[in-house]
Amino acid sequence: MPGTRSSRTLLRQEVVEGIKRYILRERLRPGDPLPAEPALCEALGASRSSVREAIKILDALDIVDVRHGHGTYVGRLSLSALVESLTFRGLLSPGDDFQVLADLVDVRELFERGMAERIVSSLSDEQLDTLDSLVQTMRETGADEGSGFVAADRAFHALLIAPVGNDLIGQLSMAFWDVYTIVAPHLDGFTHADELSTISAHQSLVDAARAEDTTAFLKALEEHYAPVRRRVTEARARDDAAS
Amino acid sequence: MPGTRSSRTLLRQEVVEGIKRYILRERLRPGDPLPAEPALCEALGASRSSVREAIKILDALDIVDVRHGHGTYVGRLSLSALVESLTFRGLLSPGDDFQVLADLVDVRELFERGMAERIVSSLSDEQLDTLDSLVQTMRETGADEGSGFVAADRAFHALLIAPVGNDLIGQLSMAFWDVYTIVAPHLDGFTHADELSTISAHQSLVDAARAEDTTAFLKALEEHYAPVRRRVTEARARDDAAS
DNA sequence: ACAGAGCAGACGTCCGATGTCCCGCTGATA
DNA sequence: TATCAGCGGGACATCGGACGTCTGCTCTGT
Numbered sequence: 001m002p003g004t005r006s007s008r009t010l011l012r013q014e015v016v017e018g019i020k021r022y023i024l025r026e027r028l029r030p031g032d033p034l035p036a037e038p039a040l041c042e043a044l045g046a047s048r049s050s051v052r053e054a055i056k057i058l059d060a061l062d063i064v065d066v067r068h069g070h071g072t073y074v075g076r077l078s079l080s081a082l083v084e085s086l087t088f089r090g091l092l093s094p095g096d097d098f099q100v101l102a103d104l105v106d107v108r109e110l111f112e113r114g115m116a117e118r119i120v121s122s123l124s125d126e127q128l129d130t131l132d133s134l135v136q137t138m139r140e141t142g143a144d145e146g147s148g149f150v151a152a153d154r155a156f157h158a159l160l161i162a163p164v165g166n167d168l169i170g171q172l173s174m175a176f177w178d179v180y181t182i183v184a185p186h187l188d189g190f191t192h193a194d195e196l197s198t199i200s201a202h203q204s205l206v207d208a209a210r211a212e213d214t215t216a217f218l219k220a221l222e223e224h225y226a227p228v229r230r231r232v233t234e235a236r237a238r239d240d241a242a243s
Numbered sequence: 244m245p246g247t248r249s250s251r252t253l254l255r256q257e258v259v260e261g262i263k264r265y266i267l268r269e270r271l272r273p274g275d276p277l278p279a280e281p282a283l284c285e286a287l288g289a290s291r292s293s294v295r296e297a298i299k300i301l302d303a304l305d306i307v308d309v310r311h312g313h314g315t316y317v318g319r320l321s322l323s324a325l326v327e328s329l330t331f332r333g334l335l336s337p338g339d340d341f342q343v344l345a346d347l348v349d350v351r352e353l354f355e356r357g358m359a360e361r362i363v364s365s366l367s368d369e370q371l372d373t374l375d376s377l378v379q380t381m382r383e384t385g386a387d388e389g390s391g392f393v394a395a396d397r398a399f400h401a402l403l404i405a406p407v408g409n410d411l412i413g414q415l416s417m418a419f420w421d422v423y424t425i426v427a428p429h430l431d432g433f434t435h436a437d438e439l440s441t442i443s444a445h446q447s448l449v450d451a452a453r454a455e456d457t458t459a460f461l462k463a464l465e466e467h468y469a470p471v472r473r474r475v476t477e478a479r480a481r482d483d484a485a486s
Numbered sequence: 487a488c489a490g491a492g493c494a495g496a497c498g499t500c501c502g503a504t505g506t507c508c509c510g511c512t513g514a515t516a
Numbered sequence: 517t518a519t520c521a522g523c524g525g526g527a528c529a530t531c532g533g534a535c536g537t538c539t540g541c542t543c544t545g546t
Contacts, residue, residue: 005505010311011530012299024334036496047531049292052497053299056255060303061328068253068497069538077332081324085304086411089320091267103411110412114353168329168346169353248536254499279527290500295528311528312507 011046015054018044020063023074034064034072060084079175083182086175090183097183098236104180105232109225111173112157115164116217120209122163131159131206138199149195150181156202160209190231197227254289258297261287263306266317277307277315303327322418326425329418333426340429341479347423348475352468354416355400358407359460363452365406374402374449381442392438393424399445403452433474440470 005011019040028034035043040051055072058064062075090100112119123131134156141148154177161173204220248254262283271277278286283294298315301307305318333343355362366374377399384391397420404416447463 005530020331029335029337038496049530049532053296053529055497056296056299057303060300061324061331063328063331066497067539069495069540071496077328077335079325079328081304081328082322085306085320085322085324088263088304088306092272092320094272100411103409106409107411107415110354110357114357166346166349168343168350172350248499281527292499292501296498309528310508312509312526314527 012050012053012057015040015044015046015051016057019054019058023063028074030074030076032074034074036071079171082172083175083178086179087182090179096236096239098232098239101180101183101232102229102236104176104183105225105228108157108173108176108180109221111161111169111176112221113218115161115166115169116221117214118164119160120212120214120217122165123160123209124163127159127163128206128210131156131202131209134159135199135202135206138202153198153202154178154181160205194227194231198224201227255293255296255300258283258287258289258293259300262297262301266306271317273317273319275317277317279314322414325415326418326421329422330425333422339479339482340426341475341482344423344426344475345472345479347419347426348468348471351400351416351419351423352464354404354412354419355464356461358404358409358412359464360457361407362403363455363457363460365408366403366452367406370402370406371449371453374399374445374452377402378442378445378449381445396441396445397421397424403448429478437470437474441467444470 007014019034022028022034022043034040037048037051037055040046040055041048044051046054055064055066059066059075060081062078062080065073065075067073086100086104090097090104093100134152137152138149138156141152154174157177158170158174161170164170201220201224204223205217208214208216208220262277265271265286266277277283280291280294280298283289283298284291287294289297298307298309302309302318303324305321305323308316308318310316329343329347333340333347336343377395380395381392381399384395397417400420401413401417404413407413444463444467447466448460451457451459451463
């Protein structure tokens with residue numbers, strides 16, 4: 001008779017742990033295939049429904065990657081769940097997305113400030129050249145061709161934080177960048193002057209890094225994030241006035 | 244006839260978006276109830292299976308909170324998904340959990356270093372007293388009563404980062420602390436001397452904060468994290484030698 | 487050899503029945 | 517009257533099976 005169990009812990013949660021244990025025990029790596037659903041059902045003693053719900057949970061955490069028609073594989077363990085989660089938090093906020101955005105900017109700046117020394121000391125010449133070319137790309141693709149601009153901005157910050165050799169910080173940094181760009185459009189205060197100052201700040205960052213001048217790099221960081229912070233503050237004030 | 248659809252996007256994913264939209268549209272807040280599963284099925288035009296899988300995904304992200312026997316509610320939007328995800332990444336790592344741990348320590352230190360000034364300037368007298376008492380708790384509960392020690396350590400760092408007024412940083416900081424304590428036991432190199440130096444470092448942090456001496460605070464931070472970093476490095480070396 | 491039809495395996499979706507959990511109502515008891 | 521065991525209903529949990537869709541591979545024709 002179905003449904004007969006009451007072990008205080010949800011079956012699907014046991015299945016989740018079971019699948020995680022399986023991956024660990026078999027020393028699987030991202031991309032490796034997992035047994036098919038029926039096999040997991042038998043191995044874990046659960047119906048297909050429970051196994052599927054467990055897999056969906058693991059999929060949401062990018063611990064598992066399900067491909068329709070192919071099978072189920074070990075996931076890449078990215079921080080996609082963090083992005084999803086924070087994005088929704090930003091969208092949900094009381095009516096005050098602004099605090100979330102301000103916090104986000106704080107964290108992004110914190111990462112780059114905290115890594116400033118390691119950044120300027122470990123960027124190679126080729127990497128600096130690449131950064132230069134990205135700034136050039138931002139100059140060429142105006143706000144009209146927005147997608148190119150934001151892509152260049154993302155690549156810039158990714159490359160900036162990459163050479164410190166801390167994957168976690170790199171991925172977190174990009175996750176926060178992603179969340180910011182998804183949530184930020186709500187505040188629409190990005191003028192042409194802002195764009196120019198942003199580009200100029202990026203150029204200052206590259207120049208400071210090339211000169212291995214940490215102080216100048218920190219100054220450029222402030223030059224970069226101050227306008228962002230100002231836009232958030234202005235949007236908040238505008239919203240407060242409206243309500 | 245069931246299963247008839249091919250809109251290139253998975254139905255359960257549409258349901259996920261639908262539920263998110265519903266929460267946003269109705270301006271629901273954490274703790275507010277969602278419609279029952281049958282109602283969601285009808286509203287979103289999907290079977291119960293698909294709705295349930297979607298709910299499990301949202302539950303994994305803490306966007307939704309399912310309580311057996313009660314109903315489904317808007318979640319607290321914590322960073323539990325990040326903890327789950329990073330923990331598993333740490334456990335899975337090639338055989339090199341150590342890099343993950345080192346990265347984790349870097350990030351934790353980065354947060355507190357970057358917020359040093361705001362921490363020392365915004366801690367109230369009562370908060371400083373609480374920090375003192377937490378250090379005292381750590382002194383009294385030796386490594387024998389481990390749970391009290393780690394609880395005090397967690398509370399200490401939580402209180403340290405709380406007054407800066409950036410919820411995101413606070414929650415991230417605690418998330419990383421959680422992940423570290425879950426993954427770290429693999430390296431078991433925590434001696435009595437380590438414990439004493441840890442306690443001493445915490446006391447130095449409080450003293451520096453009370454004196455509003457940022458320089459001393461930064462020095463105490465280094466005193467705190469250096470042993471942690473050393474243990475990770477030693478464990479890595481030990482592991483390399485063994486293999 | 488090469489291109490298209492067909493096949494097999496794996497995940498996606500739907501359905502209906504039954505079990506378990508929790509809460510609030512009810513009525514017997516002290 | 518106050519209390520609490522017992523009942524009922526609502527909501528989620530689990531099960532089993534049926535059918536659809538997707539993808540890659542093979543087996544045909546030309």
